Amino acid sequence: MNLPPEVDAYLLYLAAEKRLAKLSLAAYRHDLTALLEQAGATALQDLTSHQIRSFAARLHGRGLAPKSLSRILSGWRSFYRFANRRLGWQANPCVDIRPPKARRTLPQVLSPEQCSQLLDRQVDNLLELRDAAMFELFYSSGLRLAELTSLNLPSLDMDAMEATVTGKGAKTRIVPVGEKALLALKAWLTMRSNLAAPTEPALFLNRRGQRLSARSVGLRLERWAIKAGLPVHVPPHMLRHSFASHVLQSSGDLRAVQEMLGHASISTTQIYTHLDFQHLAKVYDQAHPRARKK
Secondary structure: OOOHHHHHHHHHHHHOOOOOHHHHHHHHHHHHHHHHHHHOOOHHHHOOOOHHHHHHHHHHHHOOOOHHHHHHHHHHHHHHHHHHHHHHOOOEEEEEOOOOOOOOOOOOOHHHHHHHHOOOOOOOOOHHHHHHHHHHHHHHHHHOHHHHHOEEEEHHEOOOOOOEEOOHHHHHHEOOOOOOHHHHHHHHHHHHOOOOOOOOOEEEEOOOOOEOOOOHHHHHHHHHHHOOOOOOOOHHHHHHHHHHHHHHHHHHHHHHHHHOOOHHHHHHHOOHHHHHHHHHHHHHHOOOOOOOOO
């Protein structure tokens, strides 16, 4: 679909000024295309709140989950805010539209013992040496998948045991690197030159000496978990969730976990307090003499 100039201008703004990643830009483009399809012959500037509410209801009736609908409405609302500021449009028909409430699901995490089982494997070749460093850093620093794959050699400060990562909205933060991750990284860096293509700055490389893709990380982690004998599927983000849950259980410092994860709002981090409570409740049920079942 050919996009109208106001949508092209918005996507350019997201790319040039907000510096959103390609996947985020593709998601905004997809959601605005859905809005255009719903609007039909009606110009976006002329849409009303009643029409937007009708569009949302129609999408929900087709089986779109509340969480997905919430994301779409957020994208539409953001587009109209841009049009109000930059294009002089007078109204934002999405401002009071709210999606159906979604049942909030807790992220899946590994136990500390399962993390040890996953990461304490012996490596047999160069690619496994890379994987060991990659997964240790993933879990040690609570990175997002895109943050991990975008790391370059200068991102690491081995002496300070820190890494500088670029997160959502091109925001940078410094995260700690644990001792085991540091040892695994040192082992990988001594052998990295055997794979690296000339002038390639990426920290983690594929067989061709180029930056490793997010999809490849997921496939390698799946294979790694199977070889480690874990009885659960381990997607990449589970390592980030496990990091957050384990640090929060040990420290109870929600603000520190928020900073390390790079969450803009502490409400996003608070979901891990529910995981912590589940852990405490289980301990209580097993340990308290008046809670144990006869």
